[in-house]
Amino acid sequence: MIKTTILKAIIIVYAMSAMNQLLYAQENGQQLFIEDAVKTAQENDPWIEGNQHTQDATNSMSVAAGSLPDPQVSLSLANLPSDSFSFNQDGMTQLRIGVSQMFPQGRSLSIKRRQLELQAGAFPHQRDDRIAKVAVTVSHLWLDAYKAQRSIALIEENRSLFEQLTDIAMSSYSSAMGKTRQQDIIRAQLELTRLNDRVTMLEQAKETFIETLSEWLNIESAGNTPFKVADYLPNQAVSHPEFVGKDMIVRDEDLYDALSQHPMMKALEQNIEATKAGVDLAKQKYKPEWGINAAYGRRNSDPFGNSRSDALTVGVSFSVPLFTANRQDKEYSAAISKREAIKTEKWQLLRKLKAGFETSKAQLLRLNDRKALFENDLLPQMSEQAEASLTAYTNDDGDFAEVVRARIAELNAKIDALNIDVERQKTITQLNYYFTSSEMIQEDEYAGEAQ
Numbered sequence: 470m471i472k473t474t475i476l477k478a479i480i481i482v483y484a485m486s487a488m489n490q491l492l493y494a495q496e497n498g499q500q501l502f503i504e505d506a507v508k509t510a511q512e513n514d515p516w517i518e519g520n521q522h523t524q525d526a527t528n529s530m531s532v533a534a535g536s537l538p539d540p541q542v543s544l545s546l547a548n549l550p551s552d553s554f555s556f557n558q559d560g561m562t563q564l565r566i567g568v569s570q571m572f573p574q575g576r577s578l579s580i581k582r583r584q585l586e587l588q589a590g591a592f593p594h595q596r597d598d599r600i601a602k603v604a605v606t607v608s609h610l611w612l613d614a615y616k617a618q619r620s621i622a623l624i625e626e627n628r629s630l631f632e633q634l635t636d637i638a639m640s641s642y643s644s645a646m647g648k649t650r651q652q653d654i655i656r657a658q659l660e661l662t663r664l665n666d667r668v669t670m671l672e673q674a675k676e677t678f679i680e681t682l683s684e685w686l687n688i689e690s691a692g693n694t695p696f697k698v699a700d701y702l703p704n705q706a707v708s709h710p711e712f713v714g715k716d717m718i719v720r721d722e723d724l725y726d727a728l729s730q731h732p733m734m735k736a737l738e739q740n741i742e743a744t745k746a747g748v749d750l751a752k753q754k755y756k757p758e759w760g761i762n763a764a765y766g767r768r769n770s771d772p773f774g775n776s777r778s779d780a781l782t783v784g785v786s787f788s789v790p791l792f793t794a795n796r797q798d799k800e801y802s803a804a805i806s807k808r809e810a811i812k813t814e815k816w817q818l819l820r821k822l823k824a825g826f827e828t829s830k831a832q833l834l835r836l837n838d839r840k841a842l843f844e845n846d847l848l849p850q851m852s853e854q855a856e857a858s859l860t861a862y863t864n865d866d867g868d869f870a871e872v873v874r875a876r877i878a879e880l881n882a883k884i885d886a887l888n889i890d891v892e893r894q895k896t897i898t899q900l901n902y903y904f905t906s907s908e909m910i911q912e913d914e915y916a917g918e919a920q
Contacts, residue, residue, distance in 0.1 A: 499696045501682075503611045503703050510607040510685040511600050520599070524592035527585055535582030543567045547766065557769040563780055567764030574788075575753035584746035591739035594907060597732035601905040603685070608898045610682045615698045616891040617675035620884050622700075624668055627880050631661050631873075660873055705894055708901045708909075713830055715837075728822045730906040737815050744808040751804040754797040760786040826903045833896045836889055843886040851879040 511517075548561035556562055679696075688696070707713050712724060728734065766780035790797060855875040862872045 500699045501611070501696045502699045503608060506611050506682065506686060506698075507604045507607050509687075511603050513685070513687040514599065514603055516599055517596055520592055520596050524589050527589040527592070531582045531585035531589065534585055535578050537578070538571055538573075540568055540570045543569075543764070557771060563766035563768050565764050565766045565780075567762060567782070569760060569762035571758065571760040573753075574758045575756040577750060577753045580746055580750045580753065584743050584750060587739055587743040587746060591736040591743075594732040594736035594739065597905070597907045597910045598736065600910055601732065601902050605898050605902050607682065607685050609895050610678050610685070611698055612702075612891050612895050612898075614675055614678035614682060615702060616887060617671045617678065618698055618700070619702075619887055621668055621671045621675070623880065623883050623887065624664055624671075627876065628661070628664055630876065631664065656870055656873055660877060702890055703894065705897045705901070707833075707897055709904045712826075712904075713833065713900065715834055724823065724826070725819060727904055728819060728826070730908075731822060731903065732905060732907055732910075733818060734815070734822075735907060737811070737818060741808070741811050741815065744804070744811050748801070748804045748808055751797075751801040754800055755790055755793060757787040757790060762786065822903055826900065829896050829900045829903070833893065833900060836893045836896060839889050840886075840893065843882070843889060848882055848886060851875075851882045855879045 543566070545565045545567075547563045547565050548559060549556070550558045550562065556564075679698075709727060711717065712719050712727065762782075762784045764782040766782065768777040768779055770776050855872075855878070858872045858875040862869055
């Protein structure tokens with residue numbers, strides 16, 4: 470039959486079209502793999518450099534804070550007669566030079582230095598967290614761009630089929646063969662127009678994701694896309710599958726231990742230790758501040774030429790913290806409250822990480838169920854339905870509208886399956902973030918340098 474011959478031609482054209490698109494994708498533009506995108510974004514993140522400078526500044530401040538204050542030098546002319554301003558008229562007249570040095574209360578200097586060192590110790594963990602967050606953000610952008618790009622490819626792969634269906638309908642309608650009606654031709658043309666609209670919307674979405682990704686990669690696009698994402702979906706694995714299994718019993722203690730290794734937790738622990746040092750620093754305020762001073766006074770000879778002895782002055786000064794109720798007591802109380810407040814932040818962060826993990830875990834399990842349903846049942850059934858409706862139509866035993874609906878349903882099912890695969894990878898990326906540790910990041914950096 471004529472329609473059967475045309476159907477075979479459609480299949481051949483479909484296969485050739487897919488192959489041409491693959492060759493075109495390989496020959497035009499630079500493909501960007503997700504691993505390279507993440508690595509490039511992490512290496513070009515100015516936040517990392519800024520955080521390193523802040524750490525260097527804090528380390529420098531810790532050295533300065535642990536040093537004694539500068540000594541004070543004074544130079545004065547004492548007891549000069551106001552009637553004659555003569556240096557040798559009065560025996561009390563002196564040219565004095567003095568020096569004084571203050572010593573802060575108790576161990577204030579060493580504690581303040583240790584407090585700043587502890588604060589500086591939080592910055593490497595902040596950078597590790599930033600590296601992990603950049604990996605999540607860039608991976609999601611890459612996956613969104615891939616989803617749009619692959620959806621376009623799926624539509625383009627089916628466009629030729631719809632075009633051939635339109636040609637079949639027009640040929641059948643012109644020859645007055647079969648049950649083809651004018652509205653069938655209009656319906657086929659309408660579906661092609663809707664496919665064009667979907668492609669346009671997906672192109673817009675892909676360009677948006679590529680532009681945003683270019684900002685992270687520090688790549689100029691200038692309206693002419695400098696790269697395209699790779700044409701295959703990565704299969705990322707869950708870093709801690711023992712916590713994600715569907716029927717696994719996870720103890721809260723084990724989960725908390727794993728989440729406690731997160732860089733954000735480590736940074737917060739550094740800040741907690743710094744606030745503990747702040748309590749020790751507040752205790753030192755109850756101790757006196759000491760100072761020593763020395764002065765040498767040079768005297769001139771008397772009016773008769775007799776020499777006068779020079780004068781040496783040595784002294785000690787210290788503060789007397791007697792009235793502590795409104796100052797030292799309040800500073801100590803404030804330091805304790807600050808320490809307890811930041812401790813509560815630790816538990817809030819741990820609960821937040823756990824809640825995020827549980828949410829992503831539940832989402833991944835449902836996506837796994839949907840993926841199995843699509844692969845084992847829905848997609849094969851959609852394909853069978855589309856083939857059955859097309860076969861019935863070619864044998865003049867089916868409705869053209871049903872053929873179109875079946876093909877559209879099959880296309881939508883393929884795109885839905887693609888969305889599920891992409892969402893799975895995004896969810897796995899998010900799950901792996903919750904189990905990030907500084908050791909893992911350092912191992913990844915070392916592996917990257919080794920390569």
